[in-house]
Amino acid sequence: MPRGATRTNRSKTVHDLTRRAFLGTLSRCGLGACGFCAVAEWDLQRALAAERPESGPRREVEFFETLPGGAVRCGICPRHCVLNDGETGACRSRVNLGGRHYSRGYARPCIIRADPVEKIPLGHFLPGAETMTVAVGGCNLHCLYCQNWQHSQARPDKLKTFDLPPDEAVEAARQKGVKVIAFNYTDPVAFLEYAKDVAVAARKAELRIVAATGAYIEPEPLLDFAQYVDAITIGLKGFTNDFYETVCDAKLDGVLNSITTIANKTDCWLELVNLVVPTYNDDPATIREMVGWIRRNVGCETPLHFSRFVPMYRLTNLPRTPVTTLESACRIARDAGLKHVYTANIAPHDGANTYCHKCGASLIQRLGLKILENHIADGRCPKCRSPIPGVWK
Amino acid sequence: MPRITQSSCHIHRAVLLAWLAAWVLLPAAVPAADPPEALRDRTKSDFDEQAIHALDFMLTLSLTREQARDILPIIEDACRLHLDHHRRLAETQPERIEAYTAFLEEDRLNQGFSPKVERRAAQVHRQGVAIRDERAAALNDLSDRVWEHLTDEQRLAAEEYKPRREAVSDALATRSEKLRAARHRALRGETRPPRHHDGNRALDEARRERAELYRSVHEMPDNIATYLLSPAAAGWLYKRAGEERPDVVRRAVECQKNGTSDYPLEQCKKDDTTARALSREINNWNLVNGMHFSCEQIEELIRLIHKAENLKVALRHSRPPSGMSRRDYNAAMVQLELAAEDALNPGQLEVLKNYHPCLVPPQNLKNPVRVGQAADNTQMTRWLQQARTKPERRVEIMIDQLLEKEEHRFGEFGPDELERRRNLLRDTVRKAADMDDVEFALNKDALAEAIQPTNPLRELVGRIDELSRARLMPGNTAKFLLHKEMAEVLRIRHQQLTGPFASQRSRAGTEAAGASAHE
Numbered sequence: 078m079p080r081g082a083t084r085t086n087r088s089k090t091v092h093d094l095t096r097r098a099f100l101g102t103l104s105r106c107g108l109g110a111c112g113f114c115a116v117a118e119w120d121l122q123r124a125l126a127a128e129r130p131e132s133g134p135r136r137e138v139e140f141f142e143t144l145p146g147g148a149v150r151c152g153i154c155p156r157h158c159v160l161n162d163g164e165t166g167a168c169r170s171r172v173n174l175g176g177r178h179y180s181r182g183y184a185r186p187c188i189i190r191a192d193p194v195e196k197i198p199l200g201h202f203l204p205g206a207e208t209m210t211v212a213v214g215g216c217n218l219h220c221l222y223c224q225n226w227q228h229s230q231a232r233p234d235k236l237k238t239f240d241l242p243p244d245e246a247v248e249a250a251r252q253k254g255v256k257v258i259a260f261n262y263t264d265p266v267a268f269l270e271y272a273k274d275v276a277v278a279a280r281k282a283e284l285r286i287v288a289a290t291g292a293y294i295e296p297e298p299l300l301d302f303a304q305y306v307d308a309i310t311i312g313l314k315g316f317t318n319d320f321y322e323t324v325c326d327a328k329l330d331g332v333l334n335s336i337t338t339i340a341n342k343t344d345c346w347l348e349l350v351n352l353v354v355p356t357y358n359d360d361p362a363t364i365r366e367m368v369g370w371i372r373r374n375v376g377c378e379t380p381l382h383f384s385r386f387v388p389m390y391r392l393t394n395l396p397r398t399p400v401t402t403l404e405s406a407c408r409i410a411r412d413a414g415l416k417h418v419y420t421a422n423i424a425p426h427d428g429a430n431t432y433c434h435k436c437g438a439s440l441i442q443r444l445g446l447k448i449l450e451n452h453i454a455d456g457r458c459p460k461c462r463s464p465i466p467g468v469w470k
Numbered sequence: 471m472p473r474i475t476q477s478s479c480h481i482h483r484a485v486l487l488a489w490l491a492a493w494v495l496l497p498a499a500v501p502a503a504d505p506p507e508a509l510r511d512r513t514k515s516d517f518d519e520q521a522i523h524a525l526d527f528m529l530t531l532s533l534t535r536e537q538a539r540d541i542l543p544i545i546e547d548a549c550r551l552h553l554d555h556h557r558r559l560a561e562t563q564p565e566r567i568e569a570y571t572a573f574l575e576e577d578r579l580n581q582g583f584s585p586k587v588e589r590r591a592a593q594v595h596r597q598g599v600a601i602r603d604e605r606a607a608a609l610n611d612l613s614d615r616v617w618e619h620l621t622d623e624q625r626l627a628a629e630e631y632k633p634r635r636e637a638v639s640d641a642l643a644t645r646s647e648k649l650r651a652a653r654h655r656a657l658r659g660e661t662r663p664p665r666h667h668d669g670n671r672a673l674d675e676a677r678r679e680r681a682e683l684y685r686s687v688h689e690m691p692d693n694i695a696t697y698l699l700s701p702a703a704a705g706w707l708y709k710r711a712g713e714e715r716p717d718v719v720r721r722a723v724e725c726q727k728n729g730t731s732d733y734p735l736e737q738c739k740k741d742d743t744t745a746r747a748l749s750r751e752i753n754n755w756n757l758v759n760g761m762h763f764s765c766e767q768i769e770e771l772i773r774l775i776h777k778a779e780n781l782k783v784a785l786r787h788s789r790p791p792s793g794m795s796r797r798d799y800n801a802a803m804v805q806l807e808l809a810a811e812d813a814l815n816p817g818q819l820e821v822l823k824n825y826h827p828c829l830v831p832p833q834n835l836k837n838p839v840r841v842g843q844a845a846d847n848t849q850m851t852r853w854l855q856q857a858r859t860k861p862e863r864r865v866e867i868m869i870d871q872l873l874e875k876e877e878h879r880f881g882e883f884g885p886d887e888l889e890r891r892r893n894l895l896r897d898t899v900r901k902a903a904d905m906d907d908v909e910f911a912l913n914k915d916a917l918a919e920a921i922q923p924t925n926p927l928r929e930l931v932g933r934i935d936e937l938s939r940a941r942l943m944p945g946n947t948a949k950f951l952l953h954k955e956m957a958e959v960l961r962i963r964h965q966q967l968t969g970p971f972a973s974q975r976s977r978a979g980t981e982a983a984g985a986s987a988h989e
Contacts, residue, residue, distance in 0.1 A: 188844050189908055189911040189912060190844070190911060190912070190915075191912045191913070191915060191916075195841070196839075196841055196842065196843075197841065197842070198841040198842070209912060212844065224840065224842065224843050224844075225842070225843070225844045225845070227845075228844060239907055239908055239911065241908055245908070249908050249909065249912060252909070253909075253912045253913070261842055262842060262843075262844040289842060350841070382841070384840075384841060385840075387582065387837065387840060388582070396579075396581040396582065397581045397582045399580075399581060400580065400762060401966075401967060421840075421841045422838070422840045422841060423762055423838075424762075424817060424821075424838045425761065425762060425815060425816075425817025425818045425820065425821055426762045426817070427764060427815060429817070430815070430817075442815065442816045442817060443817065444816070444817035444820050444821070445817075445834075445838045445839060446839060446841075449816045449817060449820065450816060
């Protein structure tokens with residue numbers, strides 16, 4: 078057979094399928110595959126939902142309003158999410174199921190750890206005490222720099238969780254020998270029902286409760302929870318509404334209300350923490366305004382921690398906060414008359430140590446979260462005997 | 471050549487060395503018509519010194535002509551290795567300098583490292599260590615081949631050989647130079663013990679242990695690899711064997727003397743010096759960044775460094791009996807060290823105590839655990855978390871892998887130590903497996919802490935520091951803080967903390983980054 082004939086035959090076979098036909102077939106195949114996948118996914122989701130319709134223990138939310146048509150309006154945080162049947166709130170942890178408002182992550186913490194109380198951060202509350210820290214997924218703030226975003230920006234039922242009803246949480250803490258249960262890492266506002274039940278059980282067992290929160294919460298639920306809490310650290314993340322709206326997806330007023338509520342209407346030990354983010358909230362004038370407000374509305378004895386920002390989540394292209402910025406923030410706060418101002422997330426730094434506000438004697442020396450020296454005796458300065466505000470035993 | 475016994479070795483060595491070096495071998499080994507006078511120059515090249523030590527070593531071994539002939543193929547391989555090493559240096563040194571410079575720039579700002587810069591610096595550092603270790607391993611393999619051709623006596627001599635400092639000066643100095651050196655030694659009271667031998671058995675023991683441990687972790691060329699398998703020794707060996715040097719040997723000798731046309735020796739040395747200086751500066755910045763000094767502390771430390779430098783100068787130029795003795799110097803340095811420690815707060819002292827010079831700072835210096843940060847599991851916690859869920863057979867494999875890694879990092883375990891460590895790991899995994907999930911979550915850090923491996927090298931460094939202090943000798947505080955390179959770093963940090971220009975620049979950089987983030 079001549080060589081040319083073979084080539085002609087082969088090329089004819091190939092050319093039977095035109096480019097247009099080939100592309101057409103390919104796109105039809107692609108569309109078919111996509112359709113199949115979509116149907117399969119929908120079917121799988123339906124099957125999973127049927128098998129586990131919001132499975133696991135759940136507890137009804139105490140603060141909500143029923144609206145016509147089976148909708149509910151959440152009453153926990155100033156967002157007041159209106160949820161139709163099956164919808165989830167902005168905190169990802171509360172859901173409308175058949176016209177009732179439920180907490181989704183109840184008794185399903187995603188984090189359990191033993192930590193020092195300094196990690197909350199609390200500088201004037203049982204220094205060096207070990208806590209059992211519990212966190213449930215979800216958060217009603219959506220901070221761009223959240224360092225626990227894997228947990229806080231996820232639905233609680235989508236995370237790997239522990240099964241820990243309130244009584245068992247208290248029992249676990251007792252077994253471990255810790256005297257304090259803490260709610261940290263995610264905001265307890267998002268799992269308030271569980272946090273409250275644990276706090277009630279802990280109170281019965283004579284354990285202490287501490288919490289770290291963004292405090293974007295209505296006064297009523299806050300007071301309801303705070304009656305069982307011994308110490309609370311509130312993250313006052315900035316002092317402009319613009320900052321809160323841009324970075325935290327919240328409003329400043331709600332947070333300021335909560336701070337004054339805790340300071341004036343409860344017996345909780347209060348500390349404040351401000352994460353200084355370069356270019357967002359490091360303006361000295363704003364810091365001056367903030368510490369002035371704290372002095373007027375909360376008091377000059379409330380400890381204030383200026384915390385160093387480390388690039389995280391959606392703000393990874395910012396640098397860390399320069400140490401000098403934190404130092405100047407501390408200076409501004411001290412000049413405004415605040416007695417106990419700290420730097421956090423820098424170690425070793427003098428700003429992390431506690432000094433007597435009267436005589437300047439060194440009271441507590443810290444290295445990061447570790448206590449190196451504690452000279453406070455009976456809540457007083459050993460040198461001048463001035464009382465040091467805080468909970469020391 | 472007559473056989474030289476161990477006892478009479480040093481006499482013969484000195485006589486033969488002087489004679490051979492001056493009249494016969496040096497001109498022959500340096501065929502580029504270098505006259506002996508050139509070698510008497512004050513700026514003796516490294517190659518000349520290596521050649522003299524090589525000759526000294528060969529005379530110690532007293533190799534026979536047959537042995538020299540047997541060794542020649544190995545020398546050729548060694549020369550190939552040297553050429554290859556030089557080529558690798560040419561490829562990697564400029565990159566190393568570039569990466570270190572970028573890293574240093576970020577280190578100076580103390581605002582963390584960008585992942586790319588940090589990764590690159592760590593990568594080139596590891597590459598440098600790997601090149602050094604691989605070369606040492608390859609040379610030691612060749613050394614094993616040489617070993618097979620040696621007699622028992624020669625093997626013993628090779629193992630015990632210590633390069634004599636005076637070998638070079640004996641061979642190269644003029645008579646008047648020798649006399650002057652002897653007079654100088656007498657004036658300085660040369661009877662004092664050498665620098666690292668102060669009569670304290672415990673301290674000497676710790677230092678010896680540290681050196682051995684270091685050798686067990688990092689491959690180091692042995693004596694044969696160092697003195698006999700160097701291109702500088704090739705000339706002597708070919709002369710001894712009575713054979714012509716092949717091309718590869720000529721090229722290796724030329725490479726060791728002058729480098730290659732695309733990477734001259736001068737450039738190679740310059741790059742190496744630069745890289746080392748950068749690395750030292752990075753170490754200093756890492757420490758300063760980790761310590762968060764205040765302005766007052768920096769001023770005090772700079773003042774103390776000035777005093778320490780003056781002491782060093784005084785020691786260098788003093789003449790006993792009126793001048794400063796080593797003992798006076800040590801006592802004064804210890805005083806300065808105590809003053810420096812007084813200026814630090816307890817947290818800083820704790821950091822300094824655990825500090826170990828490093829290129830990329832460890833997590834606790836670079837990025838300490840933050841308040842409210844959930845994900846701070848250590849490597850050991852993660853390992854334990856994995857192991858507790860695995861069946862026993864798989865756990866054994868995991869333990870084996872872990873032990874292998876630890877031996878690679880910290881040196882080999884003794885048989886008892888290995889068994890103890892294995893049992894500890896096994897028991898801890900079993901304990902963790904017996905716990906329920908909540909109990910484990912609460913206890914994992916304590917369990918991981920219990921099985922955290924200790925770095926024996928660091929422990930020894932700590933022990934040496936303690937022993938030195940007990941002997942009223944300066945310790946790690948002086949070593950890390952009281953030197954002039956640190957003064958320079960502290961001066962820059964002081965400017966950054968106080969100077970308007972520096973803070974403005976830092977602010978401008980921050981704002982630029984912030985603007986891009988807003989976008």
